[in-house]
Amino acid sequence: xxxxxxxxxxxxxxxxxxxxxxxxxxxxxxxxxxxxxRQGTAAALRVWIPCGxxxxxxxxxxxxxxxxxxxxxxxxxxVNVWGLVEQLASADPKPDFIIMPGDLELKELDxxxxxxxxxxxxxxxQIAVLTPKANPAKLESFTDLAKATKVILSxxxxxxxxxxxxxxxxxxxxxxxxxxLIVPETPAEMYRQLADGExxxxxxxxxxxxxxxxxxxxxxSVKASNLPAQAPEDNKQRSVIVLGPxxxxxxxxxxxxxAIPKDAPHPEWARQAxxxxxxxxxxxxxxxxMPKPARETELAKKRVGLHMYCGAGLRPPIEKxxxxxxxxxxxxxxxxxxxxxxxxxxxxxxAKRGDxxxxxEAFYLDQAKKRGFLVEEAQIAYxxxxxxxxxxxxxxxKGLEDLLRPDVKVGIGEPEACxxxxxxxxxxxxxxxxxxxxxxxxxxxxLNVPELAYWVSLGSVDAAVVWQxxxxxxxxxxxxxxxxxxxxxxVDISIGLLKFSKNPDMAQRFIQFVSSPEGKAVFREAGYAxxxxxx
Amino acid sequence: xxxxxxxGAKDGQAPLPIGNLVFKLVTNLFLLLLLVLLGGVLGAMVFxxxxxxxxxxxxxxESLFALKLTAICVTASTALCLVVGIPVAxxxxxxxxxxxxxxxxxxxxxxxxxxxxxxxxxLMFFQTSLGVWIETHIMGFVxxxxxxxxxxxxxxxxxxxxxxxxAFDGVDRRYEQVARTLGCTETQAFWKVSLPLARTGLVxxxxxxxxxxxxxxxxxxxxxxxxxxxxxxxPIAIFLNMTTGKITAGLSxxxxxxxxxVISLFAFKRLGGRATIA
Numbered sequence: 179x180x181x182x183x184x185x186x187x188x189x190x191x192x193x194x195x196x197x198x199x200x201x202x203x204x205x206x207x208x209x210x211x212x213x214x215x216r217q218g219t220a221a222a223l224r225v226w227i228p229c230g231x232x233x234x235x236x237x238x239x240x241x242x243x244x245x246x247x248x249x250x251x252x253x254x255x256x257v258n259v260w261g262l263v264e265q266l267a268s269a270d271p272k273p274d275f276i277i278m279p280g281d282l283e284l285k286e287l288d289x290x291x292x293x294x295x296x297x298x299x300x301x302x303x304q305i306a307v308l309t310p311k312a313n314p315a316k317l318e319s320f321t322d323l324a325k326a327t328k329v330i331l332s333x334x335x336x337x338x339x340x341x342x343x344x345x346x347x348x349x350x351x352x353x354x355x356x357x358x359l360i361v362p363e364t365p366a367e368m369y370r371q372l373a374d375g376e377x378x379x380x381x382x383x384x385x386x387x388x389x390x391x392x393x394x395x396x397x398x399s400v401k402a403s404n405l406p407a408q409a410p411e412d413n414k415q416r417s418v419i420v421l422g423p424x425x426x427x428x429x430x431x432x433x434x435x436x437a438i439p440k441d442a443p444h445p446e447w448a449r450q451a452x453x454x455x456x457x458x459x460x461x462x463x464x465x466x467x468m469p470k471p472a473r474e475t476e477l478a479k480k481r482v483g484l485h486m487y488c489g490a491g492l493r494p495p496i497e498k499x500x501x502x503x504x505x506x507x508x509x510x511x512x513x514x515x516x517x518x519x520x521x522x523x524x525x526x527x528x529a530k531r532g533d534x535x536x537x538x539e540a541f542y543l544d545q546a547k548k549r550g551f552l553v554e555e556a557q558i559a560y561x562x563x564x565x566x567x568x569x570x571x572x573x574x575x576k577g578l579e580d581l582l583r584p585d586v587k588v589g590i591g592e593p594e595a596c597x598x599x600x601x602x603x604x605x606x607x608x609x610x611x612x613x614x615x616x617x618x619x620x621x622x623x624x625l626n627v628p629e630l631a632y633w634v635s636l637g638s639v640d641a642a643v644v645w646q647x648x649x650x651x652x653x654x655x656x657x658x659x660x661x662x663x664x665x666x667x668x669v670d671i672s673i674g675l676l677k678f679s680k681n682p683d684m685a686q687r688f689i690q691f692v693s694s695p696e697g698k699a700v701f702r703e704a705g706y707a708x709x710x711x712x713x
Numbered sequence: 714x715x716x717x718x719x720x721g722a723k724d725g726q727a728p729l730p731i732g733n734l735v736f737k738l739v740t741n742l743f744l745l746l747l748l749v750l751l752g753g754v755l756g757a758m759v760f761x762x763x764x765x766x767x768x769x770x771x772x773x774x775e776s777l778f779a780l781k782l783t784a785i786c787v788t789a790s791t792a793l794c795l796v797v798g799i800p801v802a803x804x805x806x807x808x809x810x811x812x813x814x815x816x817x818x819x820x821x822x823x824x825x826x827x828x829x830x831x832x833x834x835x836l837m838f839f840q841t842s843l844g845v846w847i848e849t850h851i852m853g854f855v856x857x858x859x860x861x862x863x864x865x866x867x868x869x870x871x872x873x874x875x876x877x878x879x880a881f882d883g884v885d886r887r888y889e890q891v892a893r894t895l896g897c898t899e900t901q902a903f904w905k906v907s908l909p910l911a912r913t914g915l916v917x918x919x920x921x922x923x924x925x926x927x928x929x930x931x932x933x934x935x936x937x938x939x940x941x942x943x944x945x946x947x948p949i950a951i952f953l954n955m956t957t958g959k960i961t962a963g964l965s966x967x968x969x970x971x972x973x974x975v976i977s978l979f980a981f982k983r984l985g986g987r988a989t990i991a
């Protein structure tokens with residue numbers, strides 16, 4: 179009887195929690211979108227923002243207006259950082275507020291007496307390595323820049339240029355890179371050169387990987403209203419990708435500053451905006467998309483423990499991301515529990531606790547959803563099927579047809595038991611090979627992907643279709659042969675927020691972090707695709 | 714003797730030497746076969762790992778953490794088994810427990826329960842009002858480090874009781890009765906006579922429990938979860954390494970586990986040999 183009472187209480191709690199969490203979001207959404215929508219009204223704070231931060235305008239609007247609770251709206255003007263001093267001198271009227279991704283530009287303005295007070299850090303930034311989507315020089319890290327033959331750097335007078343040069347110097351790469359340096363005229367030019375593949379890499383901010391506004395020749399700024407609608411997470415149309423930040427041993431984070439210019443038309447709003455940007459909520463939000471917030475927030479003082487159920491195969495990327503997340507949120511302890519996805523589903527069903535669920539197969543997330551355990555979910559990456567063979571490919575397996583060869587022992591996942599099996603069946607059906615393969619005697623069926631990978635690595639089978647992510651984990655013992663993408667449908671991996679969560683806000687932040695360009699870059703590195711491969 | 718070619722002993726007749734020989738040969742052949750099989754399988758695994766790789770994998774901070782955590786948790790669980798097991802074993806051995814066979818069976822149940830289910834059962838228990846009360850008033854177990862001790866304890870306590878009951882069964886009740894006639898109370902007889910006499914048997918049981926606990930996996934995976942630097946005891950660390958392709962790291966830990974098991978089983982056998990003296 180008392181057990182039933184507890185159950186009822188749990189349900190009530192969950193419903194209340196759900197409603198509260200749901201309401202919170204519903205309030206937040208309109209304010210983020212209405213701020214830019216009301217642009218152009220008389221009561222607008224005029225903010226100068228460089229293109230490298232333009233992708234975050236919605237987040238800035240929310241932060242600057244204190245989540246829509248201030249009397250003013252925000253209107254942006256995208257400025258070219260490389261010439262800020264001249265632009266401010268000739269601007270009429272002056273802007274109310276300037277947000278920069280670094281500190282040197284504003285320090286220069288301050289030295290020239292053009293600011294009403296000293297610049298203040300709103301976050302800490304880091305130089306990142308950007309490449310064209312195809313990554314033509316096949317760079318894997320910052321030190322790989324020695325291999326690149328066309329590298330873009332900002333002018334050394336800018337924060338980007340200065341800190342990038344310092345990092346190169348520290349890594350002993352400066353002389354090498356200087357030989358084939360490209361210094362474009364504007365940041366927009368840099369983006370174009372990267373997107374068109376004219377350059378192989380750039381050292382810039384992660385935010386510079388978003389499509390920048392097009393500058394007219396000679397123009398120094400562009401009205402925010404002229405920008406195409408863009409969302410920071412929209413990775414699908416991205417032509418420039420972030421390889422990752424420059425390691426801290428070469429470049430420590432530097433302050434990203436904001437300032438109020440002298441003769442700002444609305445100085446009191448500007449001061450309010452400045453305070454808003456430093457508020458706990460804004461700083462906690464900034465921590466999600468900047469390398470570091472300006473200060474430890476109130477949120478950071480409350481110790482939070484999150485429990486995440488994670489498919490064991492996803493361990494490499496998730497382990498990295500959990501660590502990075504804990505570094506950003508020092509108050510958070512993210513306990514990730516790894517096991518088979520089905521095992522995890524049983525656990526969360528019986529334990530009725532935990533915050534996040536990320537199974538290796540969408541099927542299990544759907545099951546959790548059907549049981550009413552999910553509050554929300556986010557799609558993160560896609561599995562890429564490959565044919566795994568022994569190192570050096572001794573049997574010369576070149577494609578799916580080779581799986582029929584009598585001298586090739588084949589392992590396949592059981593279609594009923596695991597996602598890789600289901601996909602293997604589809605691939606072979608589309609290639610018209612399934613029936614012939616099924617008739618083969620020498621075929622071994624596995625219940626999961628690691629099993630297949632072990633068979634190949636230990637030589638008990640010659641080829642097996644597995645995910646590229648496993649192929650990467652077994653890279654020292656195995657090679658991967660690609661499977662043509664026309665043979666399969668995209669297989670997605672998602673993360674879900676559980677209704678049992680006692681800290682849904684923080685759990686949601688982790689989901690946002692994993693979905694961010696930084697998070698997705700980790701998945702790409704681990705062998706997952708960010709865009710749907712397959713037809 | 715009249716029929717030297719016969720292969721077996723007929724009723725009433727003395728067994729024939731040649732038949733004895735064949736029988737002995739066959740049994741020993743099977744023994745050899747099993748030894749080769751076990752040795753081959755385990756040896757293949759042991760020799761898969763190179764010595765330098767083994768040392769590097771074991772000195773990895775994660776492996777060291779796993780070994781340390783395992784030592785602590787397994788010892789804590791064994792201590793718990795001892796505290797619970799000795800009185801229970803004594804009671805079962807000495808008294809006519811009402812519905813004795815039912816009680817005995819219930820105590821044996823966790824031994825046959827698949828460990829995964831034991832873990833699930835623990836999760837379910839901590840959803841009941843008693844479980845919730847324990848978690849809020851005493852300490853948290855689910856997905857936490859203390860949970861490991863419980864997850865090991867639950868499936869192994871039966872084994873502890875079983876082996877300790879055997880130790881008490883081995884002590885002749887007459888020694889206790891003599892002690893009672895000499896003026897000991899029942900408690901005194903237990904502390905001064907039964908316990909010391911059963912000591913070696915109890916120690917052997919403890920070692921066996923400890924060794925068996927080393928391999929606990931399913932219940933820990935389910936009840937405490939596989940969280941790095943939190944619940945990664947050796948079997949869990951092996952599992953995590955194996956699912957992400959770190960074969961060498963997984964095998965190295967397995968070898969350590971095997972070595973520990975060999976040492977403790979050896980100790981158990983030695984102690985067990987003496988345990989029957991009383």
